[in-house]
Amino acid sequence: MTRHEFAQRQRQTADLFARAHIVITPREREAIEIADFGVGAFEATGLGILVYVNTDRVCAKELAMLPGQTCPEHRHPTVAGKPGKEETFRCRWGTVYLYVPGSPAAKPLGKPPAGREKTYTVWHEIVLRPGDQYTLAPDTWHWFQGGPEGAVVSEFSTRSTDEADVFTDAAIRRAPEVT
Amino acid sequence: MTRHEFAQRQRQTADLFARAHIVITPREREAIEIADFGVGAFEATGLGILVYVNTDRVCAKELAMLPGQTCPEHRHPTVAGKPGKEETFRCRWGTVYLYVPGSPAAKPLGKPPAGREKTYTVWHEIVLRPGDQYTLAPDTWHWFQGGPEGAVVSEFSTRSTDEADVFTDAAIRRAPEVT
Numbered sequence: 311m312t313r314h315e316f317a318q319r320q321r322q323t324a325d326l327f328a329r330a331h332i333v334i335t336p337r338e339r340e341a342i343e344i345a346d347f348g349v350g351a352f353e354a355t356g357l358g359i360l361v362y363v364n365t366d367r368v369c370a371k372e373l374a375m376l377p378g379q380t381c382p383e384h385r386h387p388t389v390a391g392k393p394g395k396e397e398t399f400r401c402r403w404g405t406v407y408l409y410v411p412g413s414p415a416a417k418p419l420g421k422p423p424a425g426r427e428k429t430y431t432v433w434h435e436i437v438l439r440p441g442d443q444y445t446l447a448p449d450t451w452h453w454f455q456g457g458p459e460g461a462v463v464s465e466f467s468t469r470s471t472d473e474a475d476v477f478t479d480a481a482i483r484r485a486p487e488v489t
Numbered sequence: 490m491t492r493h494e495f496a497q498r499q500r501q502t503a504d505l506f507a508r509a510h511i512v513i514t515p516r517e518r519e520a521i522e523i524a525d526f527g528v529g530a531f532e533a534t535g536l537g538i539l540v541y542v543n544t545d546r547v548c549a550k551e552l553a554m555l556p557g558q559t560c561p562e563h564r565h566p567t568v569a570g571k572p573g574k575e576e577t578f579r580c581r582w583g584t585v586y587l588y589v590p591g592s593p594a595a596k597p598l599g600k601p602p603a604g605r606e607k608t609y610t611v612w613h614e615i616v617l618r619p620g621d622q623y624t625l626a627p628d629t630w631h632w633f634q635g636g637p638e639g640a641v642v643s644e645f646s647t648r649s650t651d652e653a654d655v656f657t658d659a660a661i662r663r664a665p666e667v668t
Binding site for chain 1: 509510511512513514517541542544546547548549572575577579581619620621622624643645646647
């Protein structure tokens with residue numbers, strides 16, 4: 311993505327946090343991460359992220375999703391005998407469609423990004439609205455999507471090590487590339 | 490505390506969360522914990538607490554403090570070789586005065602509860618306003634107090650095991666007693 315796109319996406323993310331009445335500092339505003347997962351279609355496959363803390367033991371973040379924007383299917387595996395990341399997602403604003411293994415939704419509310427449908431394999435649907443939350447065990451396949459207005463989600467977890475994440479879609483690259 | 494006092498204090502805590510625009514479910518509203526630390530003077534020594542999640546690895550809570558209300562000095566020690574709780578406090582609303590070991594404030598903004606001054610021994614002052622946060626290493630003495638309007642603080646941490654906490658004030662009992 312270009313620097314201009316990056317700045318615009320940081321602004322969109324900050325706007326979503328503001329709608330959720332989440333106060334961030336000017337320095338945090340500048341530190342917002344824009345993940346396009348290497349797909350190059352941020353509005354479809356992407357996430358705005360503010361990491362509050364990420365120590366050896368604990369991580370806390372805010373996530374922002376545009377309407378219909380998807381964080382692609384992935385899991386956090388055991389690495390060197392250490393259990394993978396355990397995550398709790400708490401919806402603060404908007405609606406989130408979260409998909410995990412289990413009985414598939416007959417008529418899911420979420421829809422994978424066009425052309426990438428085959429890389430979405432878990433279809434048990436959990437709908438999170440403000441005040442709702444869900445805790446994922448380590449190494450569980452999951453993906454999630456912002457609802458009609460988008461969403462803001464707090465994530466409480468063990469240490470984040472994005473480079474260890476495993477994605478169903480082989481085209482995914484976790485690190486953002488700003489050109 | 491009586492059931493009437495307990496219900497009133499839950500209401501005060503929920504009101505503070507609402508001022509911080511934190512959305513909670515009706516079930517969470519009922520699950521708000523009221524800690525008076527066994528001192529029996531909640532407005533001076535106390536805390537309203539909503540635990541979002543507390544697994545073996547991760548804990549997240551919201552804390553509410555009335556104006557001038559104090560969470561008394563304590564630390565989270567190593568137990569059975571396991572490092573104590575590591576905590577990040579993030580102010581969401583109001584002002585928090587946080588005290589940790591280090592160079593003492595010449596004119597601290599916070600004031601220990603009357604009659605209990607001798608049980609407050611660390612005086613390095615950190616003032617947290619909305620968007621500010623501070624991460625405490627395990628086993629660090631600390632206490633904190635709500636500013637003039639009170640405060641709402643998010644806590645991101647490793648597992649909470651309140652029964653392991655060590656308080657400077659020998660009169661403190663962590664478990665609330667509702668009569």
